[in-house]
Amino acid sequence: MDDYTVHVVDDEEVVRKSLAFLLAMSGFTVRIHESATGFLAAAPTIRNSCLITDLRMPDMSGVELLRRLKSADLRIPSIVITGHGDVPMAVEAMKAGALDFIEKPFEDEQLIEAVKRAAAQLTETPDDLADTLVIQSRLNDLSDRERQVLSGVVAGLANKSIAYDLNISPRTVEVHRANVMAKMKAKSLPELVRMALSIKLDLD
CATH class of the missing domain: 1.10.10.10 (Winged helix-like DNA-binding domain superfamily/Winged helix DNA-binding domain)
Incomplete structure (x- = not known):
């Protein structure tokens, strides 16, 4: 598990720390970012990573972040989490490139499995x-x-x-x-x- 990094983007400190703790305890290498803008600035230098992003953030939505990564041709397997999930938003997230869309509250195992699926994309061709x-x-x-x-x-x-x-x-x-x-x-x-x-x- 130590050959890739999970990046967590969320504007709420308590959520960032809680996700980082859960992932670290599960054996993942984790980096946290307090804004989508900050992550986007660092993204071009990021290698062998997957992303967990909140949907609603003050500077930029999770969907907009994924769209910008996609337009910059930065392919980072991504998971969107939200407390305000609905079908249209899930579809927008998937169109923007999200691999999974998870609604809060979620089981720890659900997120861990989503991260493993995202990590698998780093070595597989998704459109096989x-x-x-x-x-x-x-x-x-x-x-x-x-x-x-x-x-x-x-x-x-x-x-x-x-x-x-x-x-x-x-x-x-x-x-x-x-x-x-x-x-x-x-x-x-x-x-x-x-x-x-x-x-x-x-x-x-």
């Missing part, structure tokens, strides 16, 4: 052709209605909005959404969005 073909084959198993619901979910629409657009009940959307998660073998919304991004599903 074989993975893309597997995801595409799962997509092909979806019914037309399930595809429509998937597009709505990944576009950040709430169940009620999807129901209105498709002229079906919100309960029916929930059933289709559960079927989509099962057929795509997605354990979470971020994972589903990541799959859609990897096969260039139209998200706009």
